[in-house]
Amino acid sequence: MDENVRREIILDHYQNPKNKESITDERYLKANTNNESCIDNIDLYVLIENDVIQDIKFQGEACAISTSSTSIMITNLIGKTLVEAREYIAHFEAMVNELAYDEAILKEGIVYSTIYKQNNRKTCALLPYKGMLKLLKQYDTLKK
Amino acid sequence: MHREDFPMLDQDIVYFDNAATTLKPKCVIDKMVDYYSNYGASAHRGDYDISYKVDQEYENTRELVKDFIHARFLEEIVFTSGDTEALNMIVRGFFENLLEPGDEVLITKSEHASNVLPWFSLAKKNGIQVNYIPLDDHYYVTLDNVKKAITPKTKVISLAYITNVIGDIRPMKEIIHFAHEHNIFVLLDAAQSVGHIKTDVQDLDVDFLVFSAHKMCGPTGVGVLYGKKELLETVEPLLLGGGMNESFDNEQAVYLKDLPTRLEAGTPNVAGVIGFGSAILYLNQIGLDTIADYEKELRTYLIDKLLAIPHLDIINLESDSGIVSFNVNGIFSQDVAYYLNKYNICVRAGNHCAKILKKEVGVANSLRISLYFYNTYEEIDALVELLSDKDKILKEML
Numbered sequence: 001m002d003e004n005v006r007r008e009i010i011l012d013h014y015q016n017p018k019n020k021e022s023i024t025d026e027r028y029l030k031a032n033t034n035n036e037s038c039i040d041n042i043d044l045y046v047l048i049e050n051d052v053i054q055d056i057k058f059q060g061e062a063c064a065i066s067t068s069s070t071s072i073m074i075t076n077l078i079g080k081t082l083v084e085a086r087e088y089i090a091h092f093e094a095m096v097n098e099l100a101y102d103e104a105i106l107k108e109g110i111v112y113s114t115i116y117k118q119n120n121r122k123t124c125a126l127l128p129y130k131g132m133l134k135l136l137k138q139y140d141t142l143k144k
Numbered sequence: 145m146h147r148e149d150f151p152m153l154d155q156d157i158v159y160f161d162n163a164a165t166t167l168k169p170k171c172v173i174d175k176m177v178d179y180y181s182n183y184g185a186s187a188h189r190g191d192y193d194i195s196y197k198v199d200q201e202y203e204n205t206r207e208l209v210k211d212f213i214h215a216r217f218l219e220e221i222v223f224t225s226g227d228t229e230a231l232n233m234i235v236r237g238f239f240e241n242l243l244e245p246g247d248e249v250l251i252t253k254s255e256h257a258s259n260v261l262p263w264f265s266l267a268k269k270n271g272i273q274v275n276y277i278p279l280d281d282h283y284y285v286t287l288d289n290v291k292k293a294i295t296p297k298t299k300v301i302s303l304a305y306i307t308n309v310i311g312d313i314r315p316m317k318e319i320i321h322f323a324h325e326h327n328i329f330v331l332l333d334a335a336q337s338v339g340h341i342k343t344d345v346q347d348l349d350v351d352f353l354v355f356s357a358h359k360m361c362g363p364t365g366v367g368v369l370y371g372k373k374e375l376l377e378t379v380e381p382l383l384l385g386g387g388m389n390e391s392f393d394n395e396q397a398v399y400l401k402d403l404p405t406r407l408e409a410g411t412p413n414v415a416g417v418i419g420f421g422s423a424i425l426y427l428n429q430i431g432l433d434t435i436a437d438y439e440k441e442l443r444t445y446l447i448d449k450l451l452a453i454p455h456l457d458i459i460n461l462e463s464d465s466g467i468v469s470f471n472v473n474g475i476f477s478q479d480v481a482y483y484l485n486k487y488n489i490c491v492r493a494g495n496h497c498a499k500i501l502k503k504e505v506g507v508a509n510s511l512r513i514s515l516y517f518y519n520t521y522e523e524i525d526a527l528v529e530l531l532s533d534k535d536k537i538l539k540e541m542l
């Protein structure tokens with residue numbers, strides 16, 4: 001991927017993040033996700049119905065990588081079934097950790113394909129995924 | 145000034161994070177290496193030559209500290225692992241026994257976590273009340289606001305001499321004088337001040353004062369708890385064990401040593417304390433007034449340059465210390481720190497352990513430049529040039 005294109009996509013999602021609004025709707029599950037070693041702090045809100053992700057919103061203050069990664073993750077996850085969502089997350093994590101992954105599944109998510117070169121920013125890219133996994137677990141527990 | 149004394153500066157770095165910790169001059173490092181290489185025995189325990197030398201060096205640092213802060217007695221100087229430990233020792237070993245439910249302690253919203261959380265913990269445990277002295281428009285503490293915040297229940301005022309985000313120097317002498325007229329104790333967190341401005345505990349008449357060696361050219365893991373002798377006498381040790389006891393036979397018969405050893409249980413950080421002595425000698429040689437004057441000049445230079453950059457929001461325009469906190473408009477502070485790091489410039493991003501300050505200032509996170517005497521005008525020029533081009537920041541911060 002061309003470095004300039006990569007940078008533009010990340011900056012665009014950072015400066016104009018999608019789905020960044022707070023939610024008071026009780027049906028949304030909420031989780032906070034933050035990095036211990038830095039100051040990123042993001043709240044995720046998710047609406048799941050019939051095992052399909054209907055909507056996700058987020059709030060908070062975080063760096064360019066965390067914010068853009070959250071915006072991109074949300075864009076890609078809305079409308080997915082839980083099984084598809086977990087698959088997407090697994091591919092994203094594999095990419096960040098330099099394992100085999102499917103570009104087609106990740107779509108714009110591949111802008112972080114070289115993030116492994118900056119060890120201290122890997123956790124930034126993974127931050128929203130940590131929160132998302134927490135939320136999926138929360139949903140599973142509630143369903144039981 | 146004196147850059148050649150600092151081995152870290154042989155590297156190509158610009159170090160602007162002195163409020164977190166300062167660099168160490170070679171004399172301090174050498175002193176510690178000398179201890180470990182040539183007389184690395186324990187203190188207070190041995191009956192042989194090198195152990196005697198350890199005792200001498202260790203106690204020599206106590207003398208140096210005493211003179212450095214102008215304490216009256218040697219016993220008033222207790223070595224701790226740092227500022228944080230010293231604060232906890234006073235809150236738990238002194239105030240916990242003294243304060244009653246409903247008693248009030250006054251702090252501010254700009255205190256460091258180490259001067260907040262021990263009080264919160266005591267509030268939870270003993271039902272004391274933690275109240276805040278309001279900050280003025282510059283986020284300063286004024287004597288007037290102290291007067292307004294005091295109630296008949298106020299028993300302690302616990303403040304930083306210089307805060308680590310705003311960098312304001314508090315008018316402590318006046319505050320302490322007023323507090324004592326109302327039978328209120330004052331605990332001073334001098335972590336950010338001791339290496340930068342002169343400290344005179346007798347002139348201040350402060351009850352307790354704490355600081356860390358590592359923020360004043362000394363090693364990590366060493367701090368000082370100063371207390372007026374008659375108060376320190378009643379501080380209950382949090383740590384019990386070797387070194388601090390006189391004798392013991394059973395639960396009923398435990399006799400503790402006198403100050404200051406009573407409050408220094410266990411084998412202390414001998415190398416650190418000895419190295420700390422060297423740091424004090426070093427600072428004395430340069431002179432704290434020289435340091436303070438130079439820092440002020442540097443700060444003025446930095447502020448003037450930063451003010452000329454339209455996309456910066458400076459949080460503490462006016463302050464007398466070498467601390468400047470600011471944000472680049474629309475860019476998260478940590479991203480700017482990453483960008484500067486690419487040019488080997490070390491600045492701190494975040495909330496700087498002052499998490500309750502954000503409501504007052506309205507921003508949760510910021511960049512912080514904290515200067516010391518080895519920083520230069522050229523370093524500031526390099527920083528300013530990098531900050532002045534916002535497009536470059538956006539382009540290179542990822």
Ligand SMILES: Cc1ncc(COP(=O)(O)O)c(C=O)c1O
Nearest residue numbers: 226227228256258304308335356
């Ligand atoms: C104002 C203030 N108080 C307390 C501390 C804690 O010092 P230490 O971490 O050395 O115990 C700091 C250090 O950051 C500080 O700036």
